[in-house]
Amino acid sequence: MSELNLILLGPPGSGKGTQGERLQEDLRLPYYATGDILRAAVREGTEVGTEAKEYMERGDLVPDDVIVGVIGERIDKKEAEDGFILDGFPRTEPQAEALDAKLGELRREVSAAVLFDVSDDEVVRRLGGRRTCPNGHIFHVESDPPEKEGVCDVCGEPLETRDDDRPEVIRNRLDQYHAKTEPLIAYYEDRGLLKRVDGSQAADEVSIRIRALLATLKMEEEL
Ligand code: AP5
Numbered sequence: 001m002s003e004l005n006l007i008l009l010g011p012p013g014s015g016k017g018t019q020g021e022r023l024q025e026d027l028r029l030p031y032y033a034t035g036d037i038l039r040a041a042v043r044e045g046t047e048v049g050t051e052a053k054e055y056m057e058r059g060d061l062v063p064d065d066v067i068v069g070v071i072g073e074r075i076d077k078k079e080a081e082d083g084f085i086l087d088g089f090p091r092t093e094p095q096a097e098a099l100d101a102k103l104g105e106l107r108r109e110v111s112a113a114v115l116f117d118v119s120d121d122e123v124v125r126r127l128g129g130r131r132t133c134p135n136g137h138i139f140h141v142e143s144d145p146p147e148k149e150g151v152c153d154v155c156g157e158p159l160e161t162r163d164d165d166r167p168e169v170i171r172n173r174l175d176q177y178h179a180k181t182e183p184l185i186a187y188y189e190d191r192g193l194l195k196r197v198d199g200s201q202a203a204d205e206v207s208i209r210i211r212a213l214l215a216t217l218k219m220e221e222e223l
Contacts, residue, residue, distance in 0.1 A: 002221070004029060004083035004214075005108060007090070009184060010116030012173045013123040013130070014199045015206060017138050019116075020087040022207050027214075030079050034067055034088040036136040043134070059164050059172035061091055061180060068098040075102055083111070091181045096188075112217055113188040114210060116199030120174055127170050131159040144203065 004027065008016040017033060024031035038056060041049030048070060052062040071089050074080060090096040103109050118126075129141040133152035139145060139159060146153050164173065188194040195217075197209050 003081075003108065003111070004217075005103065005111045006083065006085045007110060007113040007188075008085065008087045008116070009113050009181070009188070010199060011118060011120070011123050011177045011181075012170065013127040014116035014118040015126075015203060016087045016116060017136065018144075018203055019206060019210060020085055021136075021138070023085050023210065026211070027083075027085070029083045029085055030074070030077075031085045031087065032071060032074050032089070033136065034071065034086075034091075037070060038062065038067075039136075056164060057169070059169040059176065061176055064092055064094045064098070067091075068095060071099070072102050075099075075106070090184060093183055093187060096184055110188075110191075110193055112195050112213075113184070113193050114213065115185060115188075115194055115196045116206070117196055118199040122200055123174060124167070124170055127165045128167070130162065130165055132162055133157040133159055 006023070006029075008020055008023075010016055017035075020031050020033055023029075038049065038052045042053045042056065043049070048066060051066055055062045067089060071086070075084065086099075090099050099110070126140065126143075129143070131139045131141060131146070131150075133155060134157050135152070135155050137152050137154045139152075146159060150159050151157075152159055164170075185194060195213050197206060197213065199206060201209070
């Protein structure tokens with residue numbers, strides 16, 4: 001495929017990060033996960049991090065202008081000229097429009113938006129057992145435990161429960177998703193770009209479905 005500009009769309013805990021890590025390795029494209037980028041900015045105490053911190057702690061979305069600037073800079077980089085994988089962006093209609101405008105300036109467009117379909121109950125179960133390291137590697141105490149308890153298999157850093165994985169914050173993140181992000185399903189469906197994946201399947205099964213979907217996309221482009 002000439003270039004692949006891929007969006008991973010779905011509720012919190014639907015597996016975007018888990019699949020994003022795998023896709024990054026498969027496709028060798030830059031992977032921009034806005035949650036990871038913002039958490040790093042909070043840790044480093046940058047201007048963006050300082051602005052984002054309180055929104056993230058509550059489970060609210062950070063203001064569009066903050067996150068649009070962060071992603072716009074990355075898409076402009078040489079490393080992204082063959083494509084990119086976006087996880088957690090766009091999350092509102094103004095963000096989707098800003099992304100289209102940015103890509104339009106570069107004479108490029110979104111290739112596909114992969115939607116991870118997962119129920120709210122499954123989200124709550126998954127996020128309650130999630131453990132992550134500071135470098136964004138993801139585990140689950142039941143479905144994907146690390147070899148050594150509390151330690152990341154990949155980088156050896158300690159594993160933690162994310163601050164926003166507390167039950168009351170999870171509830172707000174889900175509310176935000178339904179109110180502000182779900183309208184993007186229609187946005188991408190109307191443009192013929194939406195690809196649905198049953199995110200409730202086991203992670204390996206979800207990976208197989210996404211690979212099949214990308215292979216179809218490539219074939220369609222070559223026709
Ligand atoms: P962000 O970090 O993007 O959080 P999120 O979208 O809520 O997504 P998560 O990271 O919680 O879940 P995921 O879908 O990646 O699932 P995962 O693979 O980890 O954003 C955090 C905050 O930043 C937001 O609340 C907001 O404040 C701010 N923000 C970010 N982007 C923004 C934007 N564009 N605009 C405004 N604000 C923004 O999986 C979850 C768990 O399930 C793991 O334990 C995993 O091991 C397990 N699991 C994964 N797949 C499976 C499977 N198939 N079966 C069983 N278990 C599975």
